[in-house]
Amino acid sequence: MDYDIIIIGAGPAGLSFARSLADSQLKIALVERSSKKDLAEPAYDGREIALTHLSHRLMNDLGMWQTIDSEKIALIKNAKVSNGNSPYSLNFDHSETSKENLGFMLSNNVIRKAAYDSLDGFDNITLLTDKDVVNVGSNASCGWIELADKTKLKAPLVVAADSRFSTTRRKMGIATSMLDFGRTCIVCTMKAQEPHQYTAHECFHYDRTLAILPLNNNEISVVITLASEESDSVMAMHRDTFARDIEKRMNNKLGKLELSSELFAYPLVATFAHDFYTNRFAVIGDAAVGMHPVTAHGFNLGLQSAHILAKEIKQAIDKDVDFASTSVLARYSSQHKRIATPIYHGTNALVRLYTNTTRPAKLARSVLLHLGNIVKPAKAMIMDQLTEIRAEKSGRI
Numbered sequence: 045m046d047y048d049i050i051i052i053g054a055g056p057a058g059l060s061f062a063r064s065l066a067d068s069q070l071k072i073a074l075v076e077r078s079s080k081k082d083l084a085e086p087a088y089d090g091r092e093i094a095l096t097h098l099s100h101r102l103m104n105d106l107g108m109w110q111t112i113d114s115e116k117i118a119l120i121k122n123a124k125v126s127n128g129n130s131p132y133s134l135n136f137d138h139s140e141t142s143k144e145n146l147g148f149m150l151s152n153n154v155i156r157k158a159a160y161d162s163l164d165g166f167d168n169i170t171l172l173t174d175k176d177v178v179n180v181g182s183n184a185s186c187g188w189i190e191l192a193d194k195t196k197l198k199a200p201l202v203v204a205a206d207s208r209f210s211t212t213r214r215k216m217g218i219a220t221s222m223l224d225f226g227r228t229c230i231v232c233t234m235k236a237q238e239p240h241q242y243t244a245h246e247c248f249h250y251d252r253t254l255a256i257l258p259l260n261n262n263e264i265s266v267v268i269t270l271a272s273e274e275s276d277s278v279m280a281m282h283r284d285t286f287a288r289d290i291e292k293r294m295n296n297k298l299g300k301l302e303l304s305s306e307l308f309a310y311p312l313v314a315t316f317a318h319d320f321y322t323n324r325f326a327v328i329g330d331a332a333v334g335m336h337p338v339t340a341h342g343f344n345l346g347l348q349s350a351h352i353l354a355k356e357i358k359q360a361i362d363k364d365v366d367f368a369s370t371s372v373l374a375r376y377s378s379q380h381k382r383i384a385t386p387i388y389h390g391t392n393a394l395v396r397l398y399t400n401t402t403r404p405a406k407l408a409r410s411v412l413l414h415l416g417n418i419v420k421p422a423k424a425m426i427m428d429q430l431t432e433i434r435a436e437k438s439g440r441i
């Protein structure tokens with residue numbers, strides 16, 4: 045065999061998975077179509093990622109967190125969810141938890157760079173860049189990939205981390221549910237005049253949703269989701285017109301706003317692989333579960349998938365059993381599905397409720413927000429889902 049494990053895709057999930065196994069004896073190839081330079085110095089892509097306490101712990105354990113300049117990490121201390129034009133909000137406050145913050149904000153390119161840097165010095169990991177995987181398959185004893193230059197590589201296990209639109213997942217015959225919301229997410233950063241007090245706002249307006257996430261230096265990450273047919277006109281807006289529009293939609297809560305980045309658009313398609321493995325092949329990260337960003341779970345789940353699969357592989361090696369056997373991959377799949385299924389379906393149900401403009405839906409939203417503030421166990425459950433404080437403490441994964 046050429047390697048023990050071949051990982052397709054050096055995005056944050058593929059890199060984290062490689063790092064999770066870097067201190068084993070396994071010989072690992074990480075195959076990526078982008079250049080080495082793009083991995084070493086990833087460009088800013090507008091995505092400001094909200095991370096939970098569990099992700100903080102996992103990234104710390106992988107030696108990734110420590111490499112990040114603390115000025116690049118912002119804290120979310122409070123969160124407010126509002127409905128339509130109502131000033132009423134469902135409030136989450138870090139003082140209701142044992143932590144000084146509800147979560148962390150990091151740019152996606154900062155996470156990618158930390159994950160890339162964390163592999164430095166591990167000779168058992170070979171990074172093959174500028175390599176497009178065009179075919180994949182497996183037999184009883186091994187998995188294989190074929191590159192665009194016709195090179196074939198073999199390993200007992202192939203792991204795909206090649207995005208929610210994974211072509212290798214399809215080639216391996218893993219069926220996947222895809223939910224195209226017909227909506228687009230536009231993201232950017234802005235400088236605010238008034239202090240944001242490290243508060244995140246999720247405003248479910250009737251025609252679009254607007255999320256405001258706190259960054260350092262009183263900047264904010266602005267996340268707009270809107271019908272895809274409207275996205276071109278928003279992307280083409282003059283910077284000042286755009287800023288005045290967001291100020292108005294925020295009821296001037298943060299005073300004058302000024303764009304500090306360009307705008308980036310992402311079409312919203314959620315995906316869920318029916319199986320997270322097949323013969324000598326597994327999917328992790330977005331290739332397993334591609335989330336709608338509204339509940340900010342995508343990479344948090346991706347990290348967990350990498351962690352769970354790596355843990356199962358290490359346990360199999362300790363017991364001297366085939367780490368790519370069906371039983372090992374099935375255990376990974378069932379654990380990750382147990383965590384991801386309620387989050388995926390819960391998020392999609394929330395999106396449906398908050399994009400439905402009928403009167404009963406508007407009423408249901410308002411009732412839910414009020415109940416959320418009053419019914420303490422429900423609020424604690426939502427808070428726990430958002431922060432993963434309990435999971436971080438319990439050692440669930």
Ligand SMILES: Cc1cc2nc3c(=O)[nH]c(=O)nc-3n(C[C@H](O)[C@H](O)[C@H](O)COP(=O)(O)OP(=O)(O)OC[C@H]3O[C@@H](n4cnc5c(N)ncnc54)[C@H](O)[C@@H]3O)c2cc1C
Pocket residue numbers: 052053054055056057058075076077078091092093094095152175176177178205206207208211229231310328329330331337340341342343344345346
């Ligand atoms: C607007 C937005 C906001 C978000 N906010 C949050 C948030 O707040 N919190 C959160 O946790 N998540 C968030 N996410 C989700 C998060 O960005 C993703 O979950 C994460 O980036 C997925 O990482 P990945 O490594 O699985 O896939 P990707 O980042 O898609 O990486 C896949 C890699 O595979 C490579 N590749 C693909 N095909 C091939 C091939 N055939 N051959 C070789 N290489 C290949 C690609 O080049 C790429 O490098 C957000 C997403 C968006 C769009």
